Amino acid sequence: MTSPSVDELPSAAETLTSQIPSHTAPVDPIPSSNDAEAVGEKRKRDDDEKTTNLESSTPSPWFKTSLCSYFRRQGSCSHGAACKYAHGENELRQKPDNTWDPTSERGKKAKMMSDSAVKEEEEVGDVMFTEEMMDDNDGGGDGGVHDLSLSKCLVHLPTKWQSDDLKTFLREQGVEYKFAKKRRGMMVGFLTFENAEQLKNGVEILEGKNVNNKSLKIADVLPRTFDKNGAKNPAAKLKSAREAVTPLADLSYADQLEQKKASIAQMLKKLTRNARKACPNGKSVPEWVLQSREIGGLSCKLEGIIESPLVNGYRNKCEFSTGYSVEGKLTVGFMLGNFSAGVTAVEEAVNCPNISKLACRYASIFQSFLEKSRLPVWNRFKSCGFWRQLTVREGSKPGVVSSDEDADSRIAEVMLMVQVCSTDTDEAEVATEFEEMAKAFAEGARASTPPLPLTVLVVQDHVGISNVAPPDCPLRLLPIPVSDNGTHQDQSTNVLTEARIHDHINNLRFSISPTAFFQVNTCAAEKLYSLAGDWADLGPDTLLFDVCCGTGTIGLTLAHRVGMVIGIEMNASAVSDAERNAKINGISNCKFICSKACAEDVMSSLLTEYVDVSETEEAKPPSDDLDKQNSSAEEMSNPEDVPPLNIQEAVQKTEQKDSSSEPERSTKPQFKNVVAIVDPPRPGLHPDVIKALRTHPRLKTLVYISCNPETLVANAIELCTPSFEKTGQENKGYRRQSRMGTAALARHRAKKMPASEPFKPVKAMAVDLFPHTDHCEMVMLLNR
Numbered sequence: 001m002t003s004p005s006v007d008e009l010p011s012a013a014e015t016l017t018s019q020i021p022s023h024t025a026p027v028d029p030i031p032s033s034n035d036a037e038a039v040g041e042k043r044k045r046d047d048d049e050k051t052t053n054l055e056s057s058t059p060s061p062w063f064k065t066s067l068c069s070y071f072r073r074q075g076s077c078s079h080g081a082a083c084k085y086a087h088g089e090n091e092l093r094q095k096p097d098n099t100w101d102p103t104s105e106r107g108k109k110a111k112m113m114s115d116s117a118v119k120e121e122e123e124v125g126d127v128m129f130t131e132e133m134m135d136d137n138d139g140g141g142d143g144g145v146h147d148l149s150l151s152k153c154l155v156h157l158p159t160k161w162q163s164d165d166l167k168t169f170l171r172e173q174g175v176e177y178k179f180a181k182k183r184r185g186m187m188v189g190f191l192t193f194e195n196a197e198q199l200k201n202g203v204e205i206l207e208g209k210n211v212n213n214k215s216l217k218i219a220d221v222l223p224r225t226f227d228k229n230g231a232k233n234p235a236a237k238l239k240s241a242r243e244a245v246t247p248l249a250d251l252s253y254a255d256q257l258e259q260k261k262a263s264i265a266q267m268l269k270k271l272t273r274n275a276r277k278a279c280p281n282g283k284s285v286p287e288w289v290l291q292s293r294e295i296g297g298l299s300c301k302l303e304g305i306i307e308s309p310l311v312n313g314y315r316n317k318c319e320f321s322t323g324y325s326v327e328g329k330l331t332v333g334f335m336l337g338n339f340s341a342g343v344t345a346v347e348e349a350v351n352c353p354n355i356s357k358l359a360c361r362y363a364s365i366f367q368s369f370l371e372k373s374r375l376p377v378w379n380r381f382k383s384c385g386f387w388r389q390l391t392v393r394e395g396s397k398p399g400v401v402s403s404d405e406d407a408d409s410r411i412a413e414v415m416l417m418v419q420v421c422s423t424d425t426d427e428a429e430v431a432t433e434f435e436e437m438a439k440a441f442a443e444g445a446r447a448s449t450p451p452l453p454l455t456v457l458v459v460q461d462h463v464g465i466s467n468v469a470p471p472d473c474p475l476r477l478l479p480i481p482v483s484d485n486g487t488h489q490d491q492s493t494n495v496l497t498e499a500r501i502h503d504h505i506n507n508l509r510f511s512i513s514p515t516a517f518f519q520v521n522t523c524a525a526e527k528l529y530s531l532a533g534d535w536a537d538l539g540p541d542t543l544l545f546d547v548c549c550g551t552g553t554i555g556l557t558l559a560h561r562v563g564m565v566i567g568i569e570m571n572a573s574a575v576s577d578a579e580r581n582a583k584i585n586g587i588s589n590c591k592f593i594c595s596k597a598c599a600e601d602v603m604s605s606l607l608t609e610y611v612d613v614s615e616t617e618e619a620k621p622p623s624d625d626l627d628k629q630n631s632s633a634e635e636m637s638n639p640e641d642v643p644p645l646n647i648q649e650a651v652q653k654t655e656q657k658d659s660s661s662e663p664e665r666s667t668k669p670q671f672k673n674v675v676a677i678v679d680p681p682r683p684g685l686h687p688d689v690i691k692a693l694r695t696h697p698r699l700k701t702l703v704y705i706s707c708n709p710e711t712l713v714a715n716a717i718e719l720c721t722p723s724f725e726k727t728g729q730e731n732k733g734y735r736r737q738s739r740m741g742t743a744a745l746a747r748h749r750a751k752k753m754p755a756s757e758p759f760k761p762v763k764a765m766a767v768d769l770f771p772h773t774d775h776c777e778m779v780m781l782l783n784r
């Protein structure tokens with residue numbers, strides 16, 4: 001019998017969807033009774049096993065996860081339908097660790113995919129565009145013409161080195177050269193030799209040399225421009241913007257989901273391994289670690305992956321860099337690689353399926369404008385220039401879920417934010433340029449078919465080396481010229497006084513200011529928040545902490561299911577958005593605090609304020625006190641006037657309460673049930689927040705949402721590992737090693753955790769907010 005071709009195979013979602021909602025593709029739900037197999041011991045094909053499987057009401061999770069070799073060879077098998085091995089690809093199930101039998105079509109395809117990913121990574125190391133590092137005077141007085149055949153890149157140098165460090169190193173190695181350059185922050189250095197002999201000697205000495213445990217690699221300098229004959233440099237193995245930004249775009253969506261689910265499963269295994277290692281000597285390993293053997297080493301069940309309702313054009317925020325393409329053309333688009341690896345080429349966002357047509361159109365309007373501008377674009381090597389970045393943010397209409405083909409129809413509002421560096425520029429010239437730019441955007445938007453919405457145009461003035469600006473970076477709102485019967489008025493009638501657009505989640509309206517975080521895939525975020533709400537143990541007696549709340553999306557969408565929400569967020573404009581969002585949606589049981597969640601023990605202080613540690617005290621529903629706070633907010637006519645509660649206020653209140661003779665607690669709403677939903681940025685939660693969450697005895701339920709599963713695992717190690725008897729003792733003499741991984745660091749931190757009941761991972765889900773990219777959100781329920 002021949003195996004069906006890959007195309008004939010049912011999709012992963014079709015094969016695995018029994019008993020789950022249609023939007024999820026589950027991971028094996030069957031609990032196991034067979035530990036030997038779970039730990040990967042060789043399978044024994046005998047009749048006993050067959051009996052076990054037949055008699056057991058809960059078959060092994062490995063049931064039908066390998067192809068039957070008898071069936072494959074002979075087209076039949078004496079065990080018939082009861083055989084524990086799969087008779088053909090159609091019967092084959094995924095293994096508990098989310099992998100496929102390597103001899104199956106799907107196993108081979110997965111291997112091919114991972115091999116090509118590795119190959120791609122290796123190739124990236126060869127693509128350098130570092131000729132920009134040479135100043136004109138490096139050309140040796142010949143008018144800046146460089147002989148690139150005598151130039152090489154040195155890859156894998158310590159990022160903290162500068163040119164002088166590189167020169168010292170070359171001297172020590174006895175390497176002769178003409179020029180040596182190295183920018184701090186890059187792992188690439190640049191070398192030019194006097195002649196071919198110097199080059200040969202230098203390469204011989206340096207290739208493979210060990211520097212700080214990394215092996216040096218010599219790569220060609222790939223020039224940006226066409227050669228004299230107009231042909232592209234044949235050595236340039238270039239990535240397209242599509243490959244750089246959406247590396248999974250050539251896979252089917254079902255395959256993308258499978259790949260992401262498999263990678264989240266690996267994270268769950270990593271958590272188990274690390275929790276086992278971090279368990280203090282003499283303490284028994286937590287039950288969930290022991291039970292992990294039954295589910296292929298996963299720390300908890302991985303329920304599946306939730307698909308994104310929109311797969312194409314879903315991004316509501318795009319940051320386009322300015323720079324030069326490989327051919328040396330001024331371009332507004334995406335960088336083809338990492339600056340630290342020497343890649344600065346920017347290519348237009350052609351065929352990047354996650355980007356809306358609208359965003360691409362605005363990028364091309366900006367590019368046309370820059371071609372005529374008198375001010376230069378930003379040069380990353382020299383840290384100078386004016387135009388740096390264009391951010392396009394889109395707001396959707398309420399309740400519109402557009403199809404992939406027509407994703408742009410959801411867009412109702414657009415904010416354009418242009419980042420510049422105005423240092424050493426003439427104010428009058430800048431003013432003229434801004435006016436011209438506003439006109440170009442307005443005309444371009446009107447001339448597009450259909451015309452594009454343009455709600456807000458704002459300029460961000462930023463001097464830093466990278467384009468990542470601090471949230472308080474100065475902003476300037478520009479008027480958008482309007483057209484009057486086809487002619488453009490010089491004077492703007494745009495009367496906007498504030499920069500904000502609106503989006504909708506779960507029928508709530510969200511006001512978003514330029515630097516506030518908002519999930520980039522609105523309709524998938526709706527599913528993410530609903531899942532978090534369904535997993536958290538919510539009710540009228542619940543106090544919900546929305547940690548890292550941004551514009552308040554999670555707390556506000558769940559406010560009707562709890563007694564009270566407290567959101568904590570460090571970005572002041574996001575907090576002000578959250579206050580306004582509560583107001584415009586008529587939600588009165590939410591309070592937002594502007595603070596770093598780790599600052600001044602804010603979490604512990606709030607937990608003490610609203611949650612009585614004495615289990616016996618009756619929980620009261622939200623009282624007059626809270627109503628009073630809310631009505632005072634309502635009295636303010638302009639929602640913008642609602643000031644965010646400052647952390648100092650929160651802490652002061654707690655201090656006053658502690659020092660007064662009248663215990664203030666009696667007038668505060670007290671809650672029976674405390675739940676935290678945390679949604680930190682990529683680096684994860686601050687250790688102080690982890691400590692506060694872990695050590696408050698009344699916090700029993702924690703839902704962790706993460707855009708970086710690596711850091712979720714690291715934080716979960718600290719949250720879920722049994723306490724050491726004498727905290728701090730074991731850490732004596734410990735200093736973080738620079739190459740220490742996040743998990744190893746978390747294990748060290750876990751030793752310091754004050755005695756407290758650890759959480760345990762209960763279940764996890766992957767949520768695909770970023771189709772075509774290799775990023776994926778992960779949600780984990782922890783309780784104790």
Ligand SMILES: C[S@@+](CC[C@H](N)C(=O)[O-])C[C@H]1O[C@@H](n2cnc3c(N)ncnc32)[C@H](O)[C@@H]1O
Pocket residue numbers: 516517518519547548549550551552553554568569570571574595596597598679680681682686707
């Ligand atoms: C991944 S976003 C989540 C925002 C929000 N939950 C949402 O879904 O829109 C993380 C947020 O955490 C905020 N943040 C980062 N570090 C923080 C800290 N130490 N304390 C409080 N908020 C922080 C960021 O400003 C950002 O708004």
